[in-house]
Amino acid sequence: MLILPLEPAALDAAIIDLDGTMVDTLGDFVEVLHRMLADLGLPPIAATEVECMVGKGTEHLIQSVLDHLLALSIPELAARQVAVQALFPQAWASYHQHYPTVNGQFSQVYPGVLEGLQALRGWGLPLACLTNKPTAFAQALLRAKGLEVFFTQVFGGDAFAKKKPDPLPLRKTCEALGTTPARTLVVGDSSNDAQAARAAGCPVVLVTYGYNHGQPVRQVDADGWIDTLARLR
Numbered sequence: 001m002l003i004l005p006l007e008p009a010a011l012d013a014a015i016i017d018l019d020g021t022m023v024d025t026l027g028d029f030v031e032v033l034h035r036m037l038a039d040l041g042l043p044p045i046a047a048t049e050v051e052c053m054v055g056k057g058t059e060h061l062i063q064s065v066l067d068h069l070l071a072l073s074i075p076e077l078a079a080r081q082v083a084v085q086a087l088f089p090q091a092w093a094s095y096h097q098h099y100p101t102v103n104g105q106f107s108q109v110y111p112g113v114l115e116g117l118q119a120l121r122g123w124g125l126p127l128a129c130l131t132n133k134p135t136a137f138a139q140a141l142l143r144a145k146g147l148e149v150f151f152t153q154v155f156g157g158d159a160f161a162k163k164k165p166d167p168l169p170l171r172k173t174c175e176a177l178g179t180t181p182a183r184t185l186v187v188g189d190s191s192n193d194a195q196a197a198r199a200a201g202c203p204v205v206l207v208t209y210g211y212n213h214g215q216p217v218r219q220v221d222a223d224g225w226i227d228t229l230a231r232l233r
Contacts, residue, residue, distance in 0.1 A: 006185070006232055008123035013179040015170060015202070016151075017188035018131035018138055019054060020210025022113045022229070023145055026051055027106030032098045033065055039094040040087060042069060052214035055190050057132040057157040062091050103137055104144035110209065116187075116229025117150045128153035128173050132163045132192070153177060164192040167199035174200070187229070191215070194222045205232075 019025045026047060034044045045065055053064040066087055120127055127150050131138050135156030142148040153176045157163045160172050174184050181201040186193055189210025197204035198221060205224045206217050218225055226232070 008125070010183070011123075011125055011185050012183040013126045013128070013174070013177045014120050014185040014187060015128045015130050015173050015177075016117075017186075017190075017193050017210075018129055018141065019133055020189035020212075021110075021187060021193075021207055022117075022129075022147060023107050023109055023141060025107040025141070026054065026211070028099075028102050028104065029054055029061070031106045032095060032102045033061075035098040035102070036062075036091055036094040037065070037069075040091060045069070051211055054211045055132065055192055055213060057163050058092075058095065058134060062088065062095055066091060099137060100140070104141050107141070107145075109145050109147070110207075110229070112228030112230030113147070116232045117147070119230075119233040121150055126152045126177050126179075128155065128177055130155050130164070130169055130173050132157035134158050165195035165199075167196050170196050170200035170202055174202070187232070189217065191217075191220045194220045197222075 016022060030047045030050050033050060037044055045068065049068060053061050117127065129138060129142060129151045133156050135154065135158055138156045139148065139154050142151065142154065148154070153173060155169060155173055160169045162168045164170070170186065171181065174181050177184065184202050186197040186202045186204040187207070188194065188204065189207045190212040194204050194206060203223050205226055206220060206222045207229065208217055208225050208227050210217070212220065
């Protein structure tokens with residue numbers, strides 16, 4: 001079990017998640033999904049539903065939204081007698097058309113993030129951002145929020161053959177940082193981050209305010225939980 005606040009001597013680097021950990025991007029997701037659904041001639045989806053779908057990559061998010069509307073027996077789908085799977089390519093294209101415009105416009109950095117990142121960098125630790133969001137979108141969001149200066153590496157869900165909760169992205173990110181998993185702290189907001197960290201052999205701390213698929217984050221197997229990244233100081 002890690003002791004908070006952390007001892008810098010126990011670590012060589014840190015890997016930080018993005019959505020729900022550093023930036024509250026729920027507004028971005030809701031807006032881009034509303035635009036996507038409008039393109040498809042479908043009704044919008046509630047933010048409370050979107051929040052439970054975030055975190056496992058774009059493919060999962062889009063598919064979950066379409067499956068949710070199908071389960072509700074949306075008249076627009078029934079009338080067109082179209083399979084949800086048949087809508088996926090159009091939904092995918094629409095999502096990626098709108099996201100660059102929406103990215104960062106309906107989101108905000110969580111309180112304490114700057115202080116936490118400054119503390120980690122002040123200890124001389126190289127930092128990487130590892131997210132299931134596509135790499136280009138992650139890089140653009142970090143730039144828009146003034147956070148890119150903290151990171152020597154940024155990897156998205158399209159950077160490796162698998163996404164979190166598979167441990168491969170963490171192992172590859174440790175390689176890029178030149179560190180061993182046992183001395184590389186993972187900071188995230190969900191079971192995706194914790195499961196990947198456990199399997200990769202990294203210590204992991206979870207924030208309590210992010211997106212954990214609608215489940216209590218303190219029930220996730222982790223080394224600690226924090227209400228703000230400022231607790232890392």
